[in-house]
Each structure stands twice: as structure tokens, then as C-alpha cells.
Amino acid sequence: MTRIDVPGHDIVGVRASNPGPFTLTGTNSWIVGRDPAWLVDPGPAFHDHVKALVEVANRRGGLAGIALTHQHADHAEATGAVCGEFPDVPVAAAAGAIDVPLADGSTFGSLEALATPGHAPDHLAFLFGTAALTGDAVLGEGSVFISPDPKALASYLEGLSRLRERNLDVLCPGHGPMVCDPAAKLDEYISHRLDRERRLVAALAGGKRGVDEMLDDVWDDAPPELRPAAAVTLAAHLDKLADEGRLPPGVERPAFAGPA
Ligand SMILES: [Zn+2]
Known part of the structure; x- marks a missing residue:
């Protein structure tokens, strides 16, 4: 388990110990803001990972909500375990068994949802200031697989272009290292x-x-x-x-x- 500090942003990442061909060095869970904080992608349901998330959230004045970029287990599996520690915390996503349904442009606390379908049809990225938490839309290294769905690839390219327009200064991906030159990475993904x-x-x-x-x-x-x-x-x-x-x-x- 690794902690990832994001210079210049009130964001910290906790990387789970689930390395693999799709998860790279493991899933990154991101905790943003404080008093209270918000959690993006609780990750796999590993005891030590959940414990670390709860500790970071408590140091930041507790948790106000959990947002899921998509429902794949490597991002969403620990949701129940984290909710067990923060019982009244709402869970938000574009689909699935959740409390707060989100769509493109929705806000959830200090997070803004941006539709980035492709890897999953209901995939969202979250904007927090000039940072984007990109889940499996953009990884820190390598590329993602696109799940066939009507217009999946065209919609994916559109989501990447819309992220590109946001003048972001960091991407916090679901896997791999953070990206400090978002424009270059997004151009690389599109090309x-x-x-x-x-x-x-x-x-x-x-x-x-x-x-x-x-x-x-x-x-x-x-x-x-x-x-x-x-x-x-x-x-x-x-x-x-x-x-x-x-x-x-x-x-x-x-x-x-x-x-x-
Ligand atoms: Zn993933």
C-alpha cells in the first residue's frame, strides 16, 4: 500500500495492493478536500486498504460522500466496508445500487462529474478544482480497453476532448502514477x-x-x-x-x- 501526495492540491491517494495487467501497480483511491473529505473509488475490499482510507478520512475531518467512477470491483468493491465505518455517507455514481445518481455535469459536494464513457458505458471522471480524478478513462501509463456499447469509442474520444478543454494541471488516475501534464497525456490518448x-x-x-x-x-x-x-x-x-x-x-x- 502506497500513499500518493498531489502537490498543490488538497488530494491524497492511497494505492491498494492489487497489482495486475489491468490494475498496473494497484487501484488508486483518492481522498479530496477536508472538513469533511470526499472519497473517489474505495478500491478493492482489502482490510489494510480500507483501514488506510478510514484513517486518512478521519484525519481530514471525516467523510461526506463516496463517488464511484464506475462499478468494476477493483474500484467499487470496498464501498460497503467504508460505509460500515461512516454509516450515513451517501454513495454516488452514474449507475448501480447507489444513493445519489450522477450524470454529466452533476455536482456531488466539491466534485463535478464529467461523463467519460468508453471503458464502461456509465464511467464518470470527477473534477476537483483544476485536478481530475479519471478512474479508468485515463491511466497513469499504458492505455485502457474500451468496452463495446453503442457509440462507445466515439463517446470516449469526446470525453477525452472535453477533459482536454478544462485546463487541468493534474490527473489522478485509477491506476498508475499521477499525470502532471494532463494536456500532453490526453493528446497522447486521443492520438x-x-x-x-x-x-x-x-x-x-x-x-x-x-x-x-x-x-x-x-x-x-x-x-x-x-x-x-x-x-x-x-x-x-x-x-x-x-x-x-x-x-x-x-x-x-x-x-x-x-x-x-
Ligand atoms: Zn480499474
């Missing part, structure tokens, strides 16, 4: 997605139609353990091309059980 699209269009133009050959061409840098996630993202890319009338006939769409 990364457009580069994948350009390579996919080239592969299709070259006659590639099967999932494996498209992945070999376009995601040749993906390590084996991330290939299933790349296939999920490939489906979102194919959906975008289909929406735009740019998908040739006869292209195999990846089969999968649902969002990972």
Missing part, C-alpha cells in the same frame, strides 16, 4: 486511439477480415495477457467504423462474454 483506427483501416484495406489477423496487425504490441482486452477494444473500433459506414463486409467481430 493513440486514432492511430489504432488508422492501422485498423489499413489492415482492412489490405484484406484482413479475421479477428486474429487484425489483432496481429494492429495490436502487435499487446502482450499475450492483454490480447483478450485488445479483442474487446477491437470490437469497439469495428463498431465505430460500422457507424460511420466505413466497415467493409465480411469482417469477423470478436466474440466475448461481456465487458471484463
Whole structure:
């Protein structure tokens, strides 16, 4: 478990000990403000992680609310355990079993929600001053997988552009180190997605139609353990091309059980 200080902002991160190919060095839970504080993404339900969150929150005058960027277990699982320590604290998110439903532009205490669908259809980022808590919309390193949903990839790119317009000076991501040059990171994310699209269009133009050959061409840098996630993202890319009338006939769409 690691503590992350965010210079110039009244924000502290607590990183859980759940490293992995998707969680990088672990999930970052963020506690913002004080008297009282707000918690973004309680993280996995590990006893020591919850204990650390409760200690930080108590040092900051208690907790006024819990906001979830999305409902994946590595971000939301400890919600119940933290609520057990702060029984009247409301839980807010865009979906799921929550107390306060949020949508794009909603405020929750000192947090402002900004819709960033893509990794999950109901994903939110939270703005706190000139900082953004980005969950799995933008990570500290690497890229995220996009979960197919109508317009998922186009909406994801739009969310990134809207974050880019906010003149932020730090991103506090759900995984990986904090990002001190948000404009550069967001530009990198947008151009990364457009580069994948350009390579996919080239592969299709070259006659590639099967999932494996498209992945070999376009995601040749993906390590084996991330290939299933790349296939999920490939489906979102194919959906975008289909929406735009740019998908040739006869292209195999990846089969999968649902969002990972
Ligand atoms: Zn995550």
C-alpha cells in the first residue's frame, strides 16, 4: 500500500495492493478536500486498504460522500466496508445500487462529474478544482480497453476532448502514477486511439477480415495477457467504423462474454 501526495492540491491517494495487467501497480483511491473529505473509488475490499482510507478520512475531518467512477470491483468493491465505518455517507455514481445518481455535469459536494464513457458505458471522471480524478478513462501509463456499447469509442474520444478543454494541471488516475501534464497525456490518448483506427483501416484495406489477423496487425504490441482486452477494444473500433459506414463486409467481430 502506497500513499500518493498531489502537490498543490488538497488530494491524497492511497494505492491498494492489487497489482495486475489491468490494475498496473494497484487501484488508486483518492481522498479530496477536508472538513469533511470526499472519497473517489474505495478500491478493492482489502482490510489494510480500507483501514488506510478510514484513517486518512478521519484525519481530514471525516467523510461526506463516496463517488464511484464506475462499478468494476477493483474500484467499487470496498464501498460497503467504508460505509460500515461512516454509516450515513451517501454513495454516488452514474449507475448501480447507489444513493445519489450522477450524470454529466452533476455536482456531488466539491466534485463535478464529467461523463467519460468508453471503458464502461456509465464511467464518470470527477473534477476537483483544476485536478481530475479519471478512474479508468485515463491511466497513469499504458492505455485502457474500451468496452463495446453503442457509440462507445466515439463517446470516449469526446470525453477525452472535453477533459482536454478544462485546463487541468493534474490527473489522478485509477491506476498508475499521477499525470502532471494532463494536456500532453490526453493528446497522447486521443492520438493513440486514432492511430489504432488508422492501422485498423489499413489492415482492412489490405484484406484482413479475421479477428486474429487484425489483432496481429494492429495490436502487435499487446502482450499475450492483454490480447483478450485488445479483442474487446477491437470490437469497439469495428463498431465505430460500422457507424460511420466505413466497415467493409465480411469482417469477423470478436466474440466475448461481456465487458471484463
Ligand atoms: Zn480499474
